[in-house]
Amino acid sequence: MKVKLSRHAGFCFGVKRAINTALKANSVSGSVYTYGPIIHNPQVVKDFDVKGIKAVEDLKKVKSGSTIIIRTHGVPPGVERQFKTKKLKVIDATCPFVKKPQEYVRQLERDGYTPVIIGEAEHPEVIGIKGYGGKRTIVVGTAEEAAKIRSVRKMGIVVQTTQSGSNFLAIMNVLSGKSMEFRILNTICNATHERQDSALKLAGEVDIMIVVGGKNSANTKHLAEVCETTGVETRHIESASELQTAWFRGKKTAGVTAGASTPDWIIKEVAESIKKL
Numbered sequence: 001m002k003v004k005l006s007r008h009a010g011f012c013f014g015v016k017r018a019i020n021t022a023l024k025a026n027s028v029s030g031s032v033y034t035y036g037p038i039i040h041n042p043q044v045v046k047d048f049d050v051k052g053i054k055a056v057e058d059l060k061k062v063k064s065g066s067t068i069i070i071r072t073h074g075v076p077p078g079v080e081r082q083f084k085t086k087k088l089k090v091i092d093a094t095c096p097f098v099k100k101p102q103e104y105v106r107q108l109e110r111d112g113y114t115p116v117i118i119g120e121a122e123h124p125e126v127i128g129i130k131g132y133g134g135k136r137t138i139v140v141g142t143a144e145e146a147a148k149i150r151s152v153r154k155m156g157i158v159v160q161t162t163q164s165g166s167n168f169l170a171i172m173n174v175l176s177g178k179s180m181e182f183r184i185l186n187t188i189c190n191a192t193h194e195r196q197d198s199a200l201k202l203a204g205e206v207d208i209m210i211v212v213g214g215k216n217s218a219n220t221k222h223l224a225e226v227c228e229t230t231g232v233e234t235r236h237i238e239s240a241s242e243l244q245t246a247w248f249r250g251k252k253t254a255g256v257t258a259g260a261s262t263p264d265w266i267i268k269e270v271a272e273s274i275k276k277l
């Protein structure tokens, strides 16, 4: 099987920075935790666990004085206050591209706008951004949800960094009828654009697309959705062990892409395994 790799695939700037930050902290301190998994990739989280960097959601499990790392998705200000109360040493690895919508939502609130976040309400990044707005902050994930929100006088919009451009536009189309005055900050990150654009291009050149990354990774899921829009058969896997020979029967070329939280070694392993089929 011939394999073509997407031009942009795998670790982005923010993920590399967070991983290096955590490893550096672990080399100088024996008690390092990440607040939630460092990234949405089970293999990396397992590797961190072996190295002694534990992912925790419950601060009761963290001893006072330990080091806690805020991952790329960020956290709401209320959680940062809990870190302080517990006297934890905080290392903030929130991606600078996630800081932007956090700060913008806070500013929108101050300027009297109703903040609207386009994204997945349950995603940690969106929960973190929402924490910077007031009670009236709204999250919408689909055009259908957008149609249900009430009209407001002044609306300020930010976007989860990993949203697809097409979903953003579909929602904006609906929101345009919900207010007279808008402020919009398109906070979809460039790494997301690059990965989606190059995956879309590649999907048009191959018989099957294999998208590699955590099943809980928003950017990997969106990457798979983008590939599916081209009509090409698309499979989302976490590792080479999930590949099935039947998928490739009668096909000549496979395209491989990966989310921003997928390590290079997993992408290579998948590509090499497909070549042998």
Ligand code: SF4
Pocket (backbone or CB within 6 Å): 012, 013, 014, 015, 072, 095, 096, 097, 098, 161, 162, 189, 190, 191, 192, 219, 260
């Ligand atoms: S995908 Fe973008 S926003 Fe998310 S961590 Fe990577 S660089 Fe930062």
